[in-house]
Every structure is written in C-alpha cells, then in structure tokens.
Amino acid sequence: MVSNRVAPIQEGKPSAGGLAIGVLDALKETGGVWFGWSGEIVGEAGAPVLEKAGNVTYATVGLTRRDYDQYYRGFSNATLWPTFHYRNDLSRFDREEYAGYMRVNASLAAKLKLLLKPDDIIWVHDYHMLPFAQELRKLGVENPIGFFLHIPFPVPEMMRTVPPHEELIAAMCQYDVVGFQTQSDQQSFTDYVERTGRGHFSDDGMLQAFGRMLKVGAYPIGIYPDAIAKAAEQFSNRKPVRSLRDSMHGRKLIMSVDRLDYSKGLVERFQAFERFLLNAPGWHGRVSLVQIAPPTRADVQTYQRIRQNLEGEAGRINGRFAQLDWTPIQYLNRKYERNLLMALFRLSQVGYVTPLRDGMNLVAKEYVASQDPADPGALVLSQFAGAADQLPGALVVNPFDLSQMSEALERALSMPLAERQARHTDMMAPLRENNLSVWRDSFLSDLRSVATATSVTEKTVKTVKQGASEARRPSAKA
Known part of the structure; x- marks a missing residue:
C-alpha cells in the first residue's frame, strides 16, 4: 500500500x-x-x-x-x-x-x-x-x-x-x-x-x-457494518456519550461529523438547520444539532477562513434562537476516537451528511451501521456523495437547496418507527454485500x-x- x-x-x-x-x-x-x-x-x-x-x-x-x-x-x-x-x-x-x-x-x-x-x-x-x-x-x-x-x-x-x-x-x-x-x-x-x-x-x-x-x-x-454496530453498542456507556445523553433532557439529536473542509458544505448545513427552525417553531427547544468538525490543514489560509466562518454562523444562529436551557447548535472543533463517534451516531435520531461534493463519504455508511435496528435513526444525505448510490433508504437532498434540506430534517425527525426500520434494513443489506x-x-x-x-x-x-x-x-x- x-x-x-x-x-x-x-x-x-x-x-x-x-x-x-x-x-x-x-x-x-x-x-x-x-x-x-x-x-x-x-x-x-x-x-x-x-x-x-x-x-x-x-x-x-x-x-x-x-x-x-x-x-x-x-x-x-x-x-x-x-x-x-x-x-x-x-x-x-x-x-x-x-x-x-x-x-x-x-x-x-x-x-x-x-x-x-x-x-x-x-x-x-x-x-x-x-x-x-x-x-x-x-x-x-x-x-x-x-x-x-x-x-x-x-x-x-x-x-x-x-x-x-x-x-x-x-x-x-x-x-x-x-x-x-x-x-x-x-x-x-x-x-x-x-x-x-x-x-x-x-x-x-x-x-x-x-x-x-x-x-x-x-x-x-x-466498511465492516457489523463490527461498527458492535463498537457503537459497546461504547454507548462511555462518559462523553452519557454526558451528551443527559444534557439533551429528552430532546432529539441531529448528528454531523466532518473534517473542516469547504467541500463538506458545513455553512450550507447550518443555514438549512436555521431555515428548519424558522419554518418549524414547534421544534424549538426539542432538537439540537451537534456538529463535530476536526481541524484539517490548519496552516492553509483557506481552511482558517472556513473555521472562522463556521464559528461565526454557529454563534449567529445560536444567538437568534437559543433559550436559557437550550442551545440549538453545539459546534465542536476537535477530534474524537472513532468508536466513540459510532456510539454518538447510535444515540442520535438523525444523521446529517450533506457534502457539496464527496468521493464516497464513509460517515454516511458508518451512521447507518451504528444504529439500533429496533429504533434506528434516519439519514439525510447529499446527492453529491458517492454513498448516495448505495444507500437507498436515505433521504437524498441537494446540498445547494436549503429549503429541501430543511424539509428533509423535519421529515427525518417526524418519521414513524416502521418507516425508519424499513429504510435501515434497505441500507444495511448493500453495506454487508459490499463491505471493505x-x-x-x-x-x-x-x-x-x-x-x-x-x-x-x-x-x-x-x-x-x-x-x-x-x-x-x-x-x-x-
């Protein structure tokens, strides 16, 4: 290699x-x-x-x-x-x-x-x-x-x-x-x-x-979906996972993990979440977006600007919608152990993976594999990620269409259990058939x-x- x-x-x-x-x-x-x-x-x-x-x-x-x-x-x-x-x-x-x-x-x-x-x-x-x-x-x-x-x-x-x-x-x-x-x-x-x-x-x-x-x-x-499912379950009681679960106070969780890169559509993702909050005030105080974006190429000026821009958008949106006991966006600019991320995926109700352009995007596959089959989360996925061709149960969106992403988030959060289970089954089959x-x-x-x-x-x-x-x-x- x-x-x-x-x-x-x-x-x-x-x-x-x-x-x-x-x-x-x-x-x-x-x-x-x-x-x-x-x-x-x-x-x-x-x-x-x-x-x-x-x-x-x-x-x-x-x-x-x-x-x-x-x-x-x-x-x-x-x-x-x-x-x-x-x-x-x-x-x-x-x-x-x-x-x-x-x-x-x-x-x-x-x-x-x-x-x-x-x-x-x-x-x-x-x-x-x-x-x-x-x-x-x-x-x-x-x-x-x-x-x-x-x-x-x-x-x-x-x-x-x-x-x-x-x-x-x-x-x-x-x-x-x-x-x-x-x-x-x-x-x-x-x-x-x-x-x-x-x-x-x-x-x-x-x-x-x-x-x-x-x-x-x-x-x-x-990926190896069964190994990821096992790791997600085993790490579910780790302290960071328990802390996040306790801090949610029964709210629903939208989980997003990407490297800090302009190809990932992070700003558009935040703005679509903002539009969702505007169009669906009933969800205020009932859902939070956690965005983990580890830094990358920190010595390149373009990436420094991306970080500043994203921090600014998170602050602006939180300032607009936050309540004393609720922060809409939790933005974390740091790395986490892979198995811990799988457990965080399992904890969430929605996976939010909307790159502007991506070769494959293994995060989308890992999100699906980490879910509890009895109560799986829904996946909102960009049509410009290679994974969109292999995950038929995802809610596929155009990441340049903020309204469409906003509507997909609301649909994912409201999706009935039976539909979530069916979509999860439809996605796990190709993940197993075309593993690493x-x-x-x-x-x-x-x-x-x-x-x-x-x-x-x-x-x-x-x-x-x-x-x-x-x-x-x-x-x-x-």
Missing part, C-alpha cells in the same frame, strides 16, 4: 480519515507494507523507517519543508483538491509547486523501489500520487501497480483547468488498474481520454490509451488479472517482433 500519509490507528486515539481506515483495515487481514509520509518535516529526507505492528509493516519517510510546501500544501491541496471537488474558483497553479509535486513522487518511488520484491503487488492511493506509477516504470519496476482515487474525479472541462492535465492523465495510464468510487467518476476519466483522442474505452472495462492497456473501473469503498473486504478483493483480483494478461501480451508482442526481425536478417549462407 502506498499513500501520501501513513497513519496507524491506535486504540484510544482520535479517528483517522476514510483513506487511513480503509487501507489499514484491508491490510490487517492480508498483511503487507504501508509506505508513505510519516507526517514529519525533516531537514533532509532519508531512507524509510520500518516499524512492524502485527502483520503490517509501516515504512515511513519525512518530507523537507520545501517538499511539504510545494508537493503537499501546494499542488496537491491548492490545485488538485479544489479542482477535483469542482471548486476551481479556489484553485491556483504554480509551476514550481507542480515541479515539486513531480519531484517528490519521483523521490518516493526511488525509496519504495529499494523495498520491493519481485512478487509484490503495489496499490497506490489518492490524488497526491497520480504520477507514482510513471516514476516507478522509469526505474524499471515491472510489478503490477494499481491506483485508487478516494475523492471525486472531475468532468473533462473541469480537469482541463489544471494546466498540466494531459501530463497527469498520461501518467495515470501507466497503472495497470485505475479505480474510482463511482461510475460517474469513471465516466469522467474515460470521457477525458476519448474526447481528446488519446484512447478508446471498451465494454469490458479496458482502456487503450497513451500506448498502454489498462483496466478502469468503479470500486466503491465499504469486497472493495479490497475485487480491486486486487482485477489488478492481478490485468497484470498477468498484460505480461503475456507484452511477451507475445516481443516474441513476434523478434521473429520478424530474424526473418528479415540475411542468412549466413546468403
């Missing part, structure tokens, strides 16, 4: 992001090496540091300040992240940052090569590593290499706003398998290749592009198959070329 950040998840530690959870849970079953950045800024990048925990080996390297600024803060998060989330108004491009992005990918590839064995399969994750396979190929690495994008992939018109777009797509085609969260993301990628005349996508999922044959597909990442193991196994199965087929094809082509060359060569007798 290769990703920008290697983040071991330890008991009692704050929750990690969806990528880290997915990668680690997948690795725990199969064993393997997880390679990437340690999260540390160093004076000089050295060899990978190896640490073993169970059957997982963590191989981590530091980044210099220059590499961090150009590769991570720069091109990855100031260019690719906003563009891939359809916010090119927030995107900026700097040639030196792009050069740093390519330089760090090349440097990391060289460090990984030293750890590789001939039978290794390499699975690379997310937008920080788009050219990673290309750099490995330059070093002569012939191992199967797959890539999975955890965030959305933009439509061609949006992708072309990134100046080196063609170079990046060509680099992605050096992988043997390129995977996306949804069919829409897959379609955007293949549309780019076909519209630019660089390749052809066939019905069997194979893409011939930039002189290579690769498989392109949708592999929606899953299915995501991992389907991707790796395709990677092995494609790599084997490609290897056979390349050997055949090489043999044919050699035969043709020998046929043209004059014989010794002649």
Whole structure:
C-alpha cells in the first residue's frame, strides 16, 4: 500500500480519515507494507523507517519543508483538491509547486523501489500520487501497480483547468488498474481520454490509451457494518456519550461529523438547520444539532477562513434562537476516537451528511451501521456523495437547496418507527454485500488479472517482433 500519509490507528486515539481506515483495515487481514509520509518535516529526507505492528509493516519517510510546501500544501491541496471537488474558483497553479509535486513522487518511488520484491503487488492511493506509477516504470519496476482515487474525479472541462492535465492523465495510464468510487467518476476519466483522442474505452472495462492497456473501473469503498454496530453498542456507556445523553433532557439529536473542509458544505448545513427552525417553531427547544468538525490543514489560509466562518454562523444562529436551557447548535472543533463517534451516531435520531461534493463519504455508511435496528435513526444525505448510490433508504437532498434540506430534517425527525426500520434494513443489506473486504478483493483480483494478461501480451508482442526481425536478417549462407 502506498499513500501520501501513513497513519496507524491506535486504540484510544482520535479517528483517522476514510483513506487511513480503509487501507489499514484491508491490510490487517492480508498483511503487507504501508509506505508513505510519516507526517514529519525533516531537514533532509532519508531512507524509510520500518516499524512492524502485527502483520503490517509501516515504512515511513519525512518530507523537507520545501517538499511539504510545494508537493503537499501546494499542488496537491491548492490545485488538485479544489479542482477535483469542482471548486476551481479556489484553485491556483504554480509551476514550481507542480515541479515539486513531480519531484517528490519521483523521490518516493526511488525509496519504495529499494523495498520491493519481485512478487509484490503495489496499490497506490489518492490524488497526491497520480504520477507514482510513471516514476516507478522509469526505474524499471515491472510489478503490477494499481491506483485508487478516494475523492471525486472531475468532468473533462473541469480537469482541463489544471494546466498540466494531459501530463497527469498520461501518467495515470501507466497503472495497470485505475479505480474510482463511482461510475460517474469513471465516466469522467474515460470521457477525458476519448474526447481528446488519446484512447478508446471498451465494454469490458479496458482502456487503450497513451500506448498502454489498462483496466478502469468503479470500486466503491465499504466498511465492516457489523463490527461498527458492535463498537457503537459497546461504547454507548462511555462518559462523553452519557454526558451528551443527559444534557439533551429528552430532546432529539441531529448528528454531523466532518473534517473542516469547504467541500463538506458545513455553512450550507447550518443555514438549512436555521431555515428548519424558522419554518418549524414547534421544534424549538426539542432538537439540537451537534456538529463535530476536526481541524484539517490548519496552516492553509483557506481552511482558517472556513473555521472562522463556521464559528461565526454557529454563534449567529445560536444567538437568534437559543433559550436559557437550550442551545440549538453545539459546534465542536476537535477530534474524537472513532468508536466513540459510532456510539454518538447510535444515540442520535438523525444523521446529517450533506457534502457539496464527496468521493464516497464513509460517515454516511458508518451512521447507518451504528444504529439500533429496533429504533434506528434516519439519514439525510447529499446527492453529491458517492454513498448516495448505495444507500437507498436515505433521504437524498441537494446540498445547494436549503429549503429541501430543511424539509428533509423535519421529515427525518417526524418519521414513524416502521418507516425508519424499513429504510435501515434497505441500507444495511448493500453495506454487508459490499463491505471493505469486497472493495479490497475485487480491486486486487482485477489488478492481478490485468497484470498477468498484460505480461503475456507484452511477451507475445516481443516474441513476434523478434521473429520478424530474424526473418528479415540475411542468412549466413546468403
């Protein structure tokens, strides 16, 4: 496994992001090496540091300040992240940052090569590593290499706003398998290749592009729903959960958990809740919204502004509606342990997950899995989250429509038990059928198959070329 950040998840530690959870849970079953950045800024990048925990080996390297600024803060998060989330108004491009992005990918590839064995399969994750396979190929690495994008992939018109777009797509085609969260993301990628005349996508999922044959597909990442349900029940008596339950005094609870990011639609979410309170005064004093938004990329100015804006909106709405014994919005800008979050989900009557754009959004799936089947909560979910395709029992909303979100909140809070139970059952079935193991196994199965087929094809082509060359060569007798 290769990703920008290697983040071991330890008991009692704050929750990690969806990528880290997915990668680690997948690795725990199969064993393997997880390679990437340690999260540390160093004076000089050295060899990978190896640490073993169970059957997982963590191989981590530091980044210099220059590499961090150009590769991570720069091109990855100031260019690719906003563009891939359809916010090119927030995107900026700097040639030196792009050069740093390519330089760090090349440097990391060289460090990984030293750890590789001939039978290794390499699975690379997310937008920080788009050219990673290309750099490995330059070093002569012939191992199967797959890539999975955890965030959305933009439509061609949006992708072309990134100046080196063609170079990046060509680099992605050096992988043997390129995977996306949804069919829409897959379609955007293949549309780019076909519209630019660089390749052809066939019905069997194979893409011939930039002189290579690769498989392109949708592999929606899953969770382990039964394990989450068990954790939610076990942690229900922890002190923070009891404290929140006691403080509600019988009020209903709307629960929302997101990283502090402009793609999550947090301001719109608060404003829709405000509209709900305006339109449904009967709910005053009877419901509270708890928003947990752990800080992220705190050294990036855009994210500092998001935090200030969200704190301002929470204060304004509370000032408008609060009573002596009731605060409408509880906004918490901190991290919580993952299992504790599952218990908080179980305590709530409504899950409120309304990103403006998201690759999958595992929070939506975790909310459903954590519910008590006998008395489950209802899920209000954005149509622009990949999870909306897999959760048929959710109340799907357009996060740009505040009135629609307001109405969905009221419907969720008033939903009869029988309907909530039916919707929960409808959502748990696909969560079990497409769990995390299915995501991992389907991707790796395709990677092995494609790599084997490609290897056979390349050997055949090489043999044919050699035969043709020998046929043209004059014989010794002649």
